[in-house]
Amino acid sequence: MRHGSLKNRSILRFYPAPLRYNPRTLLLAEPPLSYTFDALLETMRRLRDPVSGCPWDLEQTHDSLRGSLLEETYEALDAMASGERAALVEELGDLLLHVIFHAQxxxxxxxxxxxxxxxxxxxxxxxxxxxxxxxxxAHTATEVTGQWERLKAEERSKKGEGDRSMLAGVSRAMPALAYAQSVLSRARRAGFDWDDPDAVFDKVAEEAGELRDSESPQRREEEFGDLLLALVAAAHRMDIDAEQALRGANDRFATRFHHVEDALRRDGRTLTEMPVDAKLALWEEAKAAE
Incomplete structure (x- = not known):
């Protein structure tokens, strides 16, 4: 077991099958006693026991676990994308480990x-x-969403937060693309949106033009950010998950690039020595092979 991180520390790996830990007797027992949520909590309690617990687990704090929580979240997303049930079960278990760890x-x-x-x-x-x-x-998902937002507003009002911005509560620690999707979604639910559905595409074209015409490095960075935000708004308008769309594009690029590399390797050539038109031809070949 590697103690430098939570990697490979799924709860069901703490005790070798078929024996499992029974919190009622503090002995090893046969399943299904080991598979209760109470057993899971007892396992974590023992790991954090000041006298007999694990030194690594005892050193951890809410802050020290932040990075691995984000890592495990991404691994769970990868498992979902893979469609592999066993992988998803394992990664969801790793996420649950974080919940019970922080609770302990x-x-x-x-x-x-x-x-x-x-x-x-x-x-x-x-x-x-x-x-x-x-x-x-509430008969439709749209009605449920509207009701959910009204109830959240009532909760904020009861807490004395009725005047709080609709954007409050969106974590700035989120990746920029996910943050953009979240704040634009909230703004749209608040009524901040274009009346003309095609206006968002005009905005994308406008921001692309401003980026092309920008001269200073700072201005280019600002305009590039505005263009990205406009593209996220366009994705939201078309009910596209921008994060998922970019992941898909990344995967397609990697697949095509590997195809090009394989073709070059077979011919004993390298990218640097090839003319541009030959590179493009290989790229189109890779696209056609998908």
């Missing part, structure tokens, strides 16, 4: 517990779904 740190510090996390989440889900748990009605 909170319990050790006396600030909150896993029960607090679960209770607050459950209360929020029930409160924001009155069409399921109460007499309210």
């Amino acid at each position: 740190i909170g319990a050790d510090e006396g600030t909150f517990t896993m029960d607090d996390v679960a209770a607050q989440l459950n209360e929020k889900l029930v409160r924001r779904h009155p069409h399921v748990f109460e007499d309210s009605t």
Whole structure:
């Protein structure tokens, strides 16, 4: 087990199959006792035990786990994209590990517990779904979304945050593309949008022109950012996930580039010695092979 990170530390790997840990007896037991959520929490409690716990786990804090949480999130996204069930189960387990890890740190510090996390989440889900748990009605996903936003606004008002910006709460730690999607989505729900559906494409063309005409490095950077934002707005208008679209484009580029590399390797050539038209021909060949 590598203790430098949470990598390869899925809970079900802590004890060798078929034996699993039984929190009721503090002994090893046969499944299914090992597969309860209580057993999972007890495993983490033991890992953080001040006397008999794991030195690495005991050193961790909310802050020290931030980087690996982001890493595991991306790995879960990769597993979803792969369509491999076993990979997704494992990566979701790694994400769950972070949740119970932070909850145990909170319990050790006396600030909150896993029960607090679960209770607050459950209360929020029930409160924001009155069409399921109460007499309210919402027949479409659009109606549900509108109701969700109204309930969130009411919650902010009760907290004395009624005048808070619609953009408040969007984490600036998010990757820039994801942040752009989130803030533009909120702005659009607030009514900040074009009346003409095609206007967003005019905006993209306008920003592209301003980028082309910009002269100073600072101005080019600003205009490039504006163009990216306009493209995200266009994606949102067309119900396209900009992050997923760019990931797909990245994958296609990598696949085509590998095709070009393989062709050059077979012929004993390199990219640097080839004329531009020959490179483009190989690229088109790679596209046609998809």
